[in-house]
Amino acid sequence: MRITKLTTYRLAPRWMFLKIDTDEGISGWGEPVIEGKARSVEAAVHEFEPYLIGQDPSRINDLWQVMYRGGFYRGGAILMSAIAGIDQALWDIKGKALGAPVYELLGGLVRDKMKVYSWVGGDRPADVIRDIKRLREGGFDTFKMNGSEEMGLIDSARKVDQAVARIAEIREAFGHDIEFGIDFHGRIGAPMAKVMLKALEPYRPLFVEEPVLAEQDETYARLAEHTAIPLAAGERMYSRFEFKRVFQAGGLSIVQPDLSHAGGITECLKIASMAEAYDVALAPHCPLGPIALAACLQVDFVSHNAVLQEQSMGIHYNQGGELLDYVLNKEDFHIENGYIAPLPKPGLGVVVDEEKVIEASQRAPDWRNPLWRHEDGSVAEW
Numbered sequence: 024m025r026i027t028k029l030t031t032y033r034l035a036p037r038w039m040f041l042k043i044d045t046d047e048g049i050s051g052w053g054e055p056v057i058e059g060k061a062r063s064v065e066a067a068v069h070e071f072e073p074y075l076i077g078q079d080p081s082r083i084n085d086l087w088q089v090m091y092r093g094g095f096y097r098g099g100a101i102l103m104s105a106i107a108g109i110d111q112a113l114w115d116i117k118g119k120a121l122g123a124p125v126y127e128l129l130g131g132l133v134r135d136k137m138k139v140y141s142w143v144g145g146d147r148p149a150d151v152i153r154d155i156k157r158l159r160e161g162g163f164d165t166f167k168m169n170g171s172e173e174m175g176l177i178d179s180a181r182k183v184d185q186a187v188a189r190i191a192e193i194r195e196a197f198g199h200d201i202e203f204g205i206d207f208h209g210r211i212g213a214p215m216a217k218v219m220l221k222a223l224e225p226y227r228p229l230f231v232e233e234p235v236l237a238e239q240d241e242t243y244a245r246l247a248e249h250t251a252i253p254l255a256a257g258e259r260m261y262s263r264f265e266f267k268r269v270f271q272a273g274g275l276s277i278v279q280p281d282l283s284h285a286g287g288i289t290e291c292l293k294i295a296s297m298a299e300a301y302d303v304a305l306a307p308h309c310p311l312g313p314i315a316l317a318a319c320l321q322v323d324f325v326s327h328n329a330v331l332q333e334q335s336m337g338i339h340y341n342q343g344g345e346l347l348d349y350v351l352n353k354e355d356f357h358i359e360n361g362y363i364a365p366l367p368k369p370g371l372g373v374v375v376d377e378e379k380v381i382e383a384s385q386r387a388p389d390w391r392n393p394l395w396r397h398e399d400g401s402v403a404e405w
């Protein structure tokens with residue numbers, strides 16, 4: 024079998040799908056994207072074409088190394104996302120060619136069902152309690168929400184208290200019938216992270232995510248010494264070479280590689296195994312589309328340390344497109360009591376509605392993340 028063609032489709036809300044065709048009529052789908060920079064990833068995917076066209080798609084390990092090492096310069100959000108989507112599509116082809124779901128090719132299931140959580144609230148969260156009530160009716164008992172709005176490197180007790188009061192209210196409304204993680208998007212620097220974690224501790228969140236930015240990963244170990252709350256990060260780390268630093272330094276209890284950002288299934292399996300050796304849990308990041316989610320699930324279902332799976336149903340980013348809009352086998356993605364079963368179909372397990380994808384890609388918006396500024400006019404982390 025030989026690779027004949029790579030076709031990319033940018034789609035609402037902020038996704039990109041990749042279709043890889045072969046000369047034997049089997050095609051695979053991947054989702055290479057960085058939110059807000061879809062066109063850059065698209066260019067990177069097509070720059071890999073000369074390395075891929077005419078090659079045997081079954082040699083995923085070799086093609087991965089060719090893409091990673093063959094260009095001299097490597098790593099980073101754009102290149103690793105391009106490799107990620109290509110890698111997913113190659114696994115999809117392999118599974119379809121062999122007539123088996125990818126998790127079977129990886130040694131088989133390590134669990135029967137995977138815990139998923141739901142996002143609640145937006146970037147400036149309000150009405151969270153009402154939304155949690157609604158989502159609980161759909162079976163969810165685990166949630167993630169943003170922890171604060173913009174915060175200065177040194178900021179007021181008032182701002183900390185505001186953020187904490189909301190969490191306190193949620194805990195009081197639901198007691199320990201629900202679990203929630205709090206995502207700070209790196210909005211608080213190291214000095215305020217210490218204050219915030221201490222104030223949040225009595226409310227026992229499941230985890231606190233990106234209390235500080237990934238580029239300050241040396242801080243995680245110090246923060247972890249001051250808090251009993253498990254710390255999570257990883258959506259902005261792109262390879263095992265970056266993850267190795269946080270494993271060695273310690274501090275993270277949960278790593279969150281993104282299957283569409285960190286080199287795909289091939290790379291994330293390795294990151295998952297490294298995490299297991301350090302007793303660190305895995306919770307793949309996935310505020311993206313169905314192919315990205317299917318790729319995450321392949322890794323979850325073969326990784327003993329996978330504890331939680333993010334998914335984007337109803338997420339505030341999904342404006343103009345929902346998780347299953349381009350999926351024909353929607354029933355396979357059914358979530359029951361907060362769990363999803365292994366996707367049964369060969370390959371990644373997603374039957375893509377290609378006609379709809381082609382049609383919708385004609386009017387794809389260019390999603391951009393908001394630019395926030397502090398009161399004094401300086402740029403804030405969003």
Ligand SMILES: O=C(O)[C@H](O)[C@@H](O)[C@@H](O)[C@H](O)CO
Nearest residue numbers: 058206208258308309310392
């Ligand atoms: O944990 C999450 O889902 C993320 O922090 C998510 O909110 C962002 O990564 C967003 O996708 C950036 O455009």
Ligand SMILES: [Mg+2]
Nearest residue numbers: 206208232258
């Ligand atoms: Mg996050």
